[in-house]
Amino acid sequence: MNSLEFCNLPLEELNLVLKSRMNEHRYAHSLNVAERAVFLAEKYGADPEKAEFAGLVHDICKGIPNEEQLSIIENAGIRLDEDTLKSPALWHSVAGAVYCEHEIGVTDEDVLNAVRYHTSGRGNMSILEKVVYMADLTSAERNYPDAEYTRNLTDYSLDEGIAYGVRWIAGDLERRGFPKGKDTGALLEEYKNVEITFEERK
Ligand SMILES: [Fe+2]
Numbered sequence: 200m201n202s203l204e205f206c207n208l209p210l211e212e213l214n215l216v217l218k219s220r221m222n223e224h225r226y227a228h229s230l231n232v233a234e235r236a237v238f239l240a241e242k243y244g245a246d247p248e249k250a251e252f253a254g255l256v257h258d259i260c261k262g263i264p265n266e267e268q269l270s271i272i273e274n275a276g277i278r279l280d281e282d283t284l285k286s287p288a289l290w291h292s293v294a295g296a297v298y299c300e301h302e303i304g305v306t307d308e309d310v311l312n313a314v315r316y317h318t319s320g321r322g323n324m325s326i327l328e329k330v331v332y333m334a335d336l337t338s339a340e341r342n343y344p345d346a347e348y349t350r351n352l353t354d355y356s357l358d359e360g361i362a363y364g365v366r367w368i369a370g371d372l373e374r375r376g377f378p379k380g381k382d383t384g385a386l387l388e389e390y391k392n393v394e395i396t397f398e399e400r401k
Pocket residue numbers: 257258261291292317318335
């Protein structure tokens with residue numbers, strides 16, 4: 200990937216920025232998401248170079264304190280809705296998109312949206328957004344109980360992967376007492392009739 204196609208930093212410098220903003224574990228996760236995003240992009244018809252770049256930068260603001268994430272968002276003039284304000288776990292995605300646009304010069308709207316919505320999802324996602332959303336949930340190091348199943352399911356069908364993933368996320372948010380918010384709610388609604396036909400049992 201030539202990162203200069205997507206931002207104003209060559210890849211070596213972009214990597215230094217990423218490493219300065221996150222610990223080793225998160226940096227390794229970012230590399231894994233980028234790799235997985237390329238695989239899913241090639242399989243499902245998104246631009247693999249954009250997918251790789253978006254995967255690499257998707258958590259560019261996750262390693263900084265929540266208050267800093269919020270001030271990046273507010274300084275960009277973005278007003279979060281009430282549910283998003285109650286869910287600090289979503290802030291790094293919004294802040295990440297702002298950071299990408301303002302600090303490293305990303306102009307591609309699809310890439311910015313893939314970063315912006317990688318945690319919440321939203322209704323009517325582009326293929327690139329879907330690919331990054333699922334690459335983040337199924338990157339190689341993910342080892343939550345259903346990770347292997349979700350990975351295999353996503354390899355079988357991107358839409359079934361999303362249907363399964365968003366239902367799991369919505370259930371988890373409910374269990375933990377967080378609102379699912381309008382974007383996750385819209386994705387859940389859009390996928391409510393998608394049946395899981397994949398035969399491998401969990
Ligand atoms: Fe994230």
